[in-house]
Amino acid sequence: MDRPIKVLMAKAGLDGHDRGVKVIARALRDAGMEVIYTGLHNTPEQIVKAALQEDVDVIGVSILSGAHLVIFRKITELMKHYGMDDVLLVGGGIIPDEDKPLLEAMGVKGLFGPGTSTQEIIDFMRAEVRKLRR
Amino acid sequence: MTEKTPERKDRFITVSNYPIRRLYTPHDIKDLDYERDLGSPGEFPFTRGIYPTMYRGRLWTMRQFAGFGGPEETNQRFKYLLSEGQTGLSTAFDMPTLMGLDSDHPLADGEVGVEGVAIDTLKDFEILFDGIPLEQVSTSFTINPSAPVIYAMYMAIADKQGVPREKLRGTIQNDMLKEFIAQKEWVIPPRPSVDLIVDIFEFGIKETPNFNLISISGYHIREAGATALQELAFTLADGMAYVEAALRRGIDIDQLGPQLSFFFNAHNSFFEEIAKFRAARRIWARVMRERYGAKNPESWKLRFHTQTAGCSLTEQQPLNNIIRVTIQALAAVLGGTQSLHTNSYDEALALPSEEAVRIALRTQQIIAYESGVADTIDPLGGSYFVESLTNEMERAAHTYIKKIEEMGHGSILEGVFAGIENGFFQREIAQAAYEYQKQVESGEQIIVGVNKYTICEDERVKILRVDPEVQRRQIERLARVRAERDNGAVTRALARLEQAARTQENTMPYIIEAVKAYASVGEIMEVLKKVHGAYREPALV
Numbered sequence: 001m002d003r004p005i006k007v008l009m010a011k012a013g014l015d016g017h018d019r020g021v022k023v024i025a026r027a028l029r030d031a032g033m034e035v036i037y038t039g040l041h042n043t044p045e046q047i048v049k050a051a052l053q054e055d056v057d058v059i060g061v062s063i064l065s066g067a068h069l070v071i072f073r074k075i076t077e078l079m080k081h082y083g084m085d086d087v088l089l090v091g092g093g094i095i096p097d098e099d100k101p102l103l104e105a106m107g108v109k110g111l112f113g114p115g116t117s118t119q120e121i122i123d124f125m126r127a128e129v130r131k132l133r134r
Numbered sequence: 135m136t137e138k139t140p141e142r143k144d145r146f147i148t149v150s151n152y153p154i155r156r157l158y159t160p161h162d163i164k165d166l167d168y169e170r171d172l173g174s175p176g177e178f179p180f181t182r183g184i185y186p187t188m189y190r191g192r193l194w195t196m197r198q199f200a201g202f203g204g205p206e207e208t209n210q211r212f213k214y215l216l217s218e219g220q221t222g223l224s225t226a227f228d229m230p231t232l233m234g235l236d237s238d239h240p241l242a243d244g245e246v247g248v249e250g251v252a253i254d255t256l257k258d259f260e261i262l263f264d265g266i267p268l269e270q271v272s273t274s275f276t277i278n279p280s281a282p283v284i285y286a287m288y289m290a291i292a293d294k295q296g297v298p299r300e301k302l303r304g305t306i307q308n309d310m311l312k313e314f315i316a317q318k319e320w321v322i323p324p325r326p327s328v329d330l331i332v333d334i335f336e337f338g339i340k341e342t343p344n345f346n347l348i349s350i351s352g353y354h355i356r357e358a359g360a361t362a363l364q365e366l367a368f369t370l371a372d373g374m375a376y377v378e379a380a381l382r383r384g385i386d387i388d389q390l391g392p393q394l395s396f397f398f399n400a401h402n403s404f405f406e407e408i409a410k411f412r413a414a415r416r417i418w419a420r421v422m423r424e425r426y427g428a429k430n431p432e433s434w435k436l437r438f439h440t441q442t443a444g445c446s447l448t449e450q451q452p453l454n455n456i457i458r459v460t461i462q463a464l465a466a467v468l469g470g471t472q473s474l475h476t477n478s479y480d481e482a483l484a485l486p487s488e489e490a491v492r493i494a495l496r497t498q499q500i501i502a503y504e505s506g507v508a509d510t511i512d513p514l515g516g517s518y519f520v521e522s523l524t525n526e527m528e529r530a531a532h533t534y535i536k537k538i539e540e541m542g543h544g545s546i547l548e549g550v551f552a553g554i555e556n557g558f559f560q561r562e563i564a565q566a567a568y569e570y571q572k573q574v575e576s577g578e579q580i581i582v583g584v585n586k587y588t589i590c591e592d593e594r595v596k597i598l599r600v601d602p603e604v605q606r607r608q609i610e611r612l613a614r615v616r617a618e619r620d621n622g623a624v625t626r627a628l629a630r631l632e633q634a635a636r637t638q639e640n641t642m643p644y645i646i647e648a649v650k651a652y653a654s655v656g657e658i659m660e661v662l663k664k665v666h667g668a669y670r671e672p673a674l675v
Contacts, residue, residue, distance in 0.1 A: 014229035014245055016318025019359045019445070022564045023571045039673030040318055041233075043241065065229050066485065066600070070244025096484045096599075113449045114482045115584040117575050 005129050007058040010038040010047045012075070015065035020092055020114075024060065027118035033125070044074035052082055057129045064093040069102065076106040088128045092116070148403035149446075149579065150361035151569060158518035166521055171416070175511045179419040181412050181524065182512040183470040184435040189508035195473035196498045197274060197439065201226030201250035202485055203604045205261035208251040212266060214488070218495060222304075222473060223266075224274040226250030227284075234280040234321045234659030237608040246605035249485075250276075254612045254654045259287040260294070268292050272303035274349070274439070274473075279321040281308040282330055282642060283658050286649040289342070293650075305346035305395055305439070308334060311372040311550055315559040317354035318671070321659050324554055326666035328547075330641065331376065332383050337642035339389045346395040348376060349439060355559075356399035357445045359567025362410045365399060366527060367534035368559060370417055371546055374535070377426055378547040387426055391433020400462040400469075401443040407462070408514055409523035411469025414438070417528055440466035441475040447482040450591065451583035455479035460497050467501055468514055474498055485600070557672070612654065619652040627651045628661050635665040 009025045011018055018040060029035045036054055038047065051059045059079075063071055072091060079087065090110040091103065100111050110124050146154045155162075166172070173179055176186030185191060198220055200211045212223050227250040230242035236254050237246045246252045253259060268291060277284045285306050292302055310327040313319050320327065331348065338347040352360075352369035360368065373394065380390050398414065400407050418436035422428040442462035447455045456479045463476050476494040478486030486494070502508055514520045535546070541558065542549025553559045573579040580586045627648035634644045641662075648658050 014233050014235075014241060014319075015249070016313075017357075018318060019357070019564075019567050023359070023567050026564075026568050027571070037673050039671060041241075065245055066248035067229075067244035094482065094484065115448050115450055115581070117585075118571060119575065 004032055004034050005058060005125060006034045006036075006054065006056045007060055007125070008036050008038065008047070008051045008054060008056045009060045010042050010050070010062070011040045012042055012044065012047060012061050012063050012071045013065045013067045014041060015063065016040055017064040017093075018062070020064075021060075021062035024062075024092065024118055024121060028122065028125070031122045033122075044071055044078055048075060048078040048082065048084070051084070051087060056087065057132070058088045058090065058125055060090050060092065062092045063095075066094070068093065068095055069099060072103050072106055072108055076108070079107070086132050088125065088132060090121075090125070092121075143578075147578075148362070148406040149401055149570075150363060150403065150406060151566075151573070152361070152363070152403075152406060158522050160518060162518050162522040163525070166525065171525075172515060172521075178423070178431070178434060179416040180435055181416045182515050184415065184437060184472075188470065188511040189467075189502075190511070193502050193508060194467065194471050195222045195272070196220055196495060196502075197222040197224045197473045197475055198491060198495055199224040199226050199276065199441070199475050200491075201228075203247040203251065203600050204608055205251055205253065205258045207247075207604070209262050209264055209266070212262075215491075215495075216266075216271070218492065219499070220495060222272045222274065224475065225262075225276065227275075227277050228252045229319075231280060231284075231655055232277060232319050234283075234655055234663075236654050236656030237605065237612055239656060243605075246608050248600050252604065252608045253284070253287070254608065254656070255615045255652045256287055256290055256649050257611060257615050257652065258608075259291055263291050267297070268295055269297045269301045272305075274305040274307075276307050278307055278310055278313050278317070278319055279327070280655050280659055281306045282334060282645050283649060283655050285334060285338075286642065286646040289646060290650050299341050300343055302342050303344050305349050306334070307351060307397070308348045309351045309372065309397075311375060311554070312351045312354055312369070314554040314669075314671075315355060315368060315372075316358035316360070316563060317351075320669045320671075322662055322666040323669040324551055326662070327669075328376070328379050329638070330662070332379050332385070333640045333642050335376075335380050335385055335390055335393075336383060336640055339385070339393060343393070345393065346437075347390075347393045349395050349397045350376065351397040353397050353399045353441055355563065356401065356443065358563050359445075359570065360563045361566050362401065362403070362406050363527060363530050364534070364562060364566060366410050366414055366417075367531040367538075369396065369398070370414065370421070370531060371535050371538045371550055373418065374421060374425075375547040375550040377422075378545060381426070382547075387422070387428045388430035388433050391422060391428050391430060392435075395472075396436055396438035398438055398440050398466075398471075399443050400440050400466040402446050402458060402461065404461055404465050405514075405520055405523060406527075407465040408469045409520055409527050411438070411440075411466070411471065412512075412520070412524045413527040413531065415470070416524070417531060437472045439473045439475070440469070440471040442466070442477045444477055444481060447477060447479070448581060448584050449482040450588065452479050452483060454583050455482070456493060456497070459494060460501070463497055463501055464505075464507065467507055468512075470512065615652050615654075623651040624648070624653045624657070628653060628657060631658065632661050632665060635662060
């Protein structure tokens with residue numbers, strides 16, 4: 001792969017649980033990716049704008065507040081609006097199984113719950129970005 | 135020796151990366167002096183417990199955290215828990231309420247009533263406590279930036295029910311330092327946040343002498359990834375910082391001391407957790423008496439609530455979590471906790487269902503009534519291992535506290551502010567979390583069902599979901615309250631609050647006045663934001 005994968009890691013909504021997002025951000029960085037972390041309490045608009053500005057390959061959204069359906073709906077709508085179909089959207093946090101098909105239908109490509117290994121996430125991002133760049 | 139009798143692993147460590155030796159002997163505690171370091175239960179330095187009879191006198195309070203949806207649903211859950219034998223209430227608020235936003239705020243969309251109960255105005259509180267006589271329950275409120283508003287609402291309800299404020303029992307978490315360090319819910323910056331906490335201290339020692347005015351919390355620090363030692367050291371440093379802030383205001387330490395309480399996590403490494411609780415009591419007793427000159431024995435006693443470690447629960451094979459919670463709860467009881475929340479096994483998946491909550495409560499009841507562990511005080515006292523670990527934790531915590539003191543040039547309060555501003559705490563915690571994750575991925579830390587003994591799973595647990603209707607209902611009620619209340623009275627109350635905040639007068643009486651006029655959480659917090667500005671953390675990885 002020519003240039004490193006560029007990832008925007010974002011905390012959406014109001015919850016402040018940033019342990020997972022920070023661990024993953026560091027693991028992605030250690031795996032050679034370029035990582036931008038937004039910090040806490042971002043709106044969907046802020047996340048999508050930052051992704052556009054930074055021209056990222058991947059948006060990783062961490063949410064543990066239970067507002068994932070509302071927030072991912074807004075993010076995917078904004079991504080469609082800006083024609084960001086070459087950007088991979090993934091999510092992490094506490095997401096019930098029965099919501100996963102709904103989120104996937106919206107366009108969230110990978111959902112990673114507690115206990116996922118960072119390697120699994122790295123491998124997934126590499127494979128998906130390879131497809132998108134083709 | 136180990137060459138002849140090989141061991142399973144190269145090194146044995148706790149979940150906090152603390153090395154454990156093969157065997158502990160009298161040599162490991164040769165400097166231990168019974169009277170000086172342990173003492174009888176109920177006596178300085180309280181290592182063995184803060185009461186002379188401990189659980190033989192009274193069991194710990196079984197306090198399950200509850201709150202979801204609107205105040206109607208939570209009121210029902212409260213009544214259910216009381217009927218199931220729970221002895222104290224504990225309120226979880228939704229994210230908008232925690233962050234000081236009303237349900238109709240754009241950022242609240244999708245979060246209303248989801249992680250806890252939604253509260254906008256006193257109207258909601260009236261519904262929340264409908265049919266619950268406040269003089270008969272003790273109620274805990276997990277709320278921080280908007281703690282003064284919720285505390286004011288509780289007093290307003292007591293006034294309405296005709297219950298004298300001095301009879302109110304319960305706790306407000308009200309610990310902003312750990313928010314800036316770990317939990318990350320805030321409205322205004324650290325210094326004015328602490329001023330507001332001291333307002334509550336000053337007001338509460340007079341008005342609600344049986345209410346814990348703060349719950350100095352290590353729980354969230356641990357959940358954010360800290361080790362047991364960091365949890366212990368940072369929490370006690372925060373406690374010392376609050377004491378110093380109160381002393382600056384001229385508050386008598388022996389008036390405040392008995393109204394301070396603590397809140398710790400109980401994680402998987404059983405003995406390390408027990409040692410942590412015992413060390414916490416001893417350090418606090420010594421610090422309060424020797425460093426801050428407290429003379430009232432009630433000020434020396436570290437009283438604490440425990441919650442089992444949410445971060446230890448796994449999404450995989452969720453029923454295994456029942457066993458984890460049992461071990462953690464047992465550690466809390468053997469560590470001498472005053473109250474306990476046991477997590478529900480389904481919490482890595484969603485909000486807990488009623489069935490899962492019942493099992494969690496039953497876990498405590500089985501420990502209390504069937505296991506016999508509550509029948510003698512501090513049964514592990516004198517164990518070479520536990521005493522040695524307790525000593526080591528005390529020593530290592532002091533090293534951290536000294537470092538914080540140095541950052542504050544002799545003041546713990548200034549040291550904690552400095553540590554938040556320069557990212558010291560955040561970095562320490564993120565580093566520990568990362569190390570742990572690496573140990574899990576390398577297989578050094580085994581998590582059953584996650585990195586060993588995994589199965590292909592297709593079981594779906596029954597989960598609780600909050601009806602989106604709650605958000606609509608909440609916004610509607612807020613609009614109705616705004617239309618029906620005396621808006622002139624609200625404006626005047628908020629103006630007086632602003633004036634008090636600007637002139638550094640105690641804000642509590644003005645917040646109560648505003649609450650009674652049905653000003654909303656968001657409106658009151660907005661005034662404080664106008665005076666002190668909004669906080670935003672620099673994004674560090």
